[in-house]
Amino acid sequence: MTLRRRLLLAAALAAPLATLGAALPGGGATAQGTPPQPPTAAPALVEKREFTSANYTTRGGAPLPQIRIGYQTAGTLNAAGDNAVLVTHFFSGNSHAFGQIQPGGPAGWWDAIIGPGKAIDTDRYFVIASDTLVNLNAPDRFTVTTGPASLNPATGRPWGMGFPTVSIRDFVEVQKRLLDSLGVRRLALVAGPSMGSLQAIEWAAAYPEMVERVMPVIGTGEMDAWMLGWLDLWAAPIRMDPAWRGGDYYGQGREAPLRGLTEALKLVTLHSRDRGWAAQQFARKPAEGQEPAKRIQDRFAIETWLDNAAAARARSSDANSFLYLVRANQLFLNEYEGLEAALSRSEAKWLVVPSQGDRVFPIEYSDELTAALRRAGRPVLQLALRGGLGHLEGVAGMAQAEGAIREFLAR
Numbered sequence: 045m046t047l048r049r050r051l052l053l054a055a056a057l058a059a060p061l062a063t064l065g066a067a068l069p070g071g072g073a074t075a076q077g078t079p080p081q082p083p084t085a086a087p088a089l090v091e092k093r094e095f096t097s098a099n100y101t102t103r104g105g106a107p108l109p110q111i112r113i114g115y116q117t118a119g120t121l122n123a124a125g126d127n128a129v130l131v132t133h134f135f136s137g138n139s140h141a142f143g144q145i146q147p148g149g150p151a152g153w154w155d156a157i158i159g160p161g162k163a164i165d166t167d168r169y170f171v172i173a174s175d176t177l178v179n180l181n182a183p184d185r186f187t188v189t190t191g192p193a194s195l196n197p198a199t200g201r202p203w204g205m206g207f208p209t210v211s212i213r214d215f216v217e218v219q220k221r222l223l224d225s226l227g228v229r230r231l232a233l234v235a236g237p238s239m240g241s242l243q244a245i246e247w248a249a250a251y252p253e254m255v256e257r258v259m260p261v262i263g264t265g266e267m268d269a270w271m272l273g274w275l276d277l278w279a280a281p282i283r284m285d286p287a288w289r290g291g292d293y294y295g296q297g298r299e300a301p302l303r304g305l306t307e308a309l310k311l312v313t314l315h316s317r318d319r320g321w322a323a324q325q326f327a328r329k330p331a332e333g334q335e336p337a338k339r340i341q342d343r344f345a346i347e348t349w350l351d352n353a354a355a356a357r358a359r360s361s362d363a364n365s366f367l368y369l370v371r372a373n374q375l376f377l378n379e380y381e382g383l384e385a386a387l388s389r390s391e392a393k394w395l396v397v398p399s400q401g402d403r404v405f406p407i408e409y410s411d412e413l414t415a416a417l418r419r420a421g422r423p424v425l426q427l428a429l430r431g432g433l434g435h436l437e438g439v440a441g442m443a444q445a446e447g448a449i450r451e452f453l454a455r
Contacts, residue, residue, distance in 0.1 A: 087151040088159060090116045090143035094188050095174070095222045103217070103379065106208030109197055111218055114188030115139050115174035117226075118159070119166035125229035129164055130219065131173040132236030132243035134439065135369055136180045136312070136361070138187045141173040142166075145186055154237075156443040163449035169232060174222055176215045176243075178207070178368035180361050192291065192364035204364060205291030211375035212239075216246045233453065235259035237438040238404065239369070242267075242376045245413075249377070249386040257452065258390070261397040262429075262438030264405045265383045265413035267376040271405075274315070279370045281307035282363045291364050302355070305363040309354035318401035318434030322346060383413075387420040394424040395452040397445055399437040401430075425452065 092114055100108045116139050121128060131141045131154065142158035144151060157163040158171055175181075178191035192207040223231075234244040234255055241263025248258045264271065282288055285304025293300050314322075326346040334342035343351075380386040394417050398410035407428060417424040427448045429437045 087142070087144045087155050088118065089147065090118055090145060090152075092116055092139070092145055092186055092188075095225065097218070097221045097225075100218065100221075102208045103211050103213050104209050108190065108208065111177065111190045112188055112194075113175045113177065113179075113190070113218060113222065114186070115172060115222060116141075116143070116145075117170065117172050118142060119168070119170040121170040121227055125227050126232065127169050128223065128226075128228040128231050129169045129171045129233045129235070130223070130231050130244075130247070131158065131164075131171060132215075132219075132234065132240035132247075133173065133176065134236070134238035134240050135373070136309075136357075137240070137439075138179060138181050138184070139173040139175045140186065142171065153439050154442055157446055157449060163446040164233070164235075164453070170228070172223065172226065172228070174219055176369075176372075177210050177218055178365045178372065180365050180369055182362040182365050184360050189365075191362070192368060193294065193362045202294040204294060205367075207364075207368065209371055209375075210368065211372050211378060212242045212246050213250065213375075213379060215243050215372065216250055219243075219247075220251065229254070231255050231257075233257040233259060235261065237261040237442075238263060238435065239373060242373065245386070246377065248390040248392050249380065252389045252391045255390075255392045257395070257455075258392045259395045259397060259449070259452070260410075260413070261442070262399050262402055262405055262435055263413070264409035265377075265387070265416055266409070267374055272374055274404075275370045275374055278308055278311050278315075279367050281305075281311070282367060285363075288363060291367075293363070301363045302358050305358040305361060305366060306351070306354045308363075308366060309357050309361070310350045313350060313354055313357075315404055316435040318403060318432055320401065320432040321434060324432060325349075383416050384420065387416055387422065390417075390420065390422055392422065393452070393455055394422055395448065396424060396426040397429060397438065397448075398426070399429045399431075399433075399435060399441070401432065401434045401437065404435040423455075 094114055096112050098110050100111045140152045141154045142152040160167050175187050175189050179187050179189035181187040182189055182193040192203045196203045234247045236244050241260030244258050244260050248255050282304040285301035287299045288301040329345040330336050331343045331345050331348040336342045377386050396410050396414050398407040414424055414426045429441050431437045431441045
């Protein structure tokens with residue numbers, strides 16, 4: 045099995061943008077334009093830990109009596125506390141960015157570039173990855189998060205839609221508390237894909253004196269009106285599901301809005317792929333035993349694959365958390381007058397990594413971010429990933445950026 049295929053399978057099990065890997069026709073073929081890689085040793089075991097902090101006030105001013113997030117680390121923090129790397133995760137991800145949580149389990153979603161001797165070398169750096177607030181994977185036992193599915197201590201029942209609105213900046217502030225508790229004083233690098241790139245950029249603006257380098261992958265510097273609209277479309281099927289009940293579906297005997305969540309995840313799944321992937325895997329083939337040209341209820345192969353992949357993913361996800369994540373993304377950099385004002389605070393070096401076939405954050409978003417960084421006088425390099433996976437290339441295809449990352453960290 046090639047490294048590329050193992051990464052795709054691991055991405056499926058570690059909950060990336062949607063189920064992938066073994067569900068692909070042909071068993072997870074190598075993406076176009078990326079040669080197979082030789083096998084490597086099994087990832088190192090990592091421990092999932094829990095961080096708890098009291099009396100957090102959201103950026104919107106709402107009090108939370110307690111917050112909990114999960115995290116994992118690798119490497120050793122030096123005496124100066126300045127060799128730390130923070131890895132931030134994507135919309136449907138969690139802190140499992142590297143290593144194995146249990147023997148024989150899947151590798152983390154960026155394991156190709158994080159570990160001993162790898163581009164982000166855990167023999168040199170202390171690497172931290174944490175779950176976010178309102179994490180989509182709230183039902184998953186390997187995810188620790190505070191959000192709408194958590195119990196409200198005032199009522200003893202899940203918060204539901206009574207949970208306060210949180211933003212990408214709130215994710216950063218909770219991570220800051222975690223890093224303070226670990227003794228981290230300076231970050232050699234903040235990096236992450238997709239929603240992780242938004243967190244990395246917020247870090248550079250919020251704590252410029254603490255961040256030496258930033259690597260936003262498959263991201264954007266601005267949540268413009270076009271992307272705000274797309275995020276609303278992602279969320280719409282959940283709100284239209286009668287089982288959602290305005291977010292009050294946690295009670296005993298009540299049905300979770302799995303139909304709406306499945307449709308939402310279908311949108312995310314297809315949006316995060318490129319045309320080449322769909323053509324290679326499905327073409328215009330009908331689903332097995334079906335004839336769409338003769339019967340209106342019959343389906344094409346890609347339709348049934350999306351149904352099955354999204355339904356499986358929905359069973360380990362929380363619909364309200366999906367809605368809260370959408371709003372958090374919409375509030376990216378909302379505390380600044382604009383991108384220029386946010387970037388003017390940065391003191392970091394930057395490596396911007398888009399994907400050539402990205403349909404979620406098309407490459408012009410990264411071009412615009414790079415141009416804005418140059419106008420702000422920040423040192424910046426840009427490297428475009430290539431391959432047939434579209435947006436997902438920034439999760440499963442990062443091995444192709446290994447050399448650039450090594451050079452970047454040596455600057």
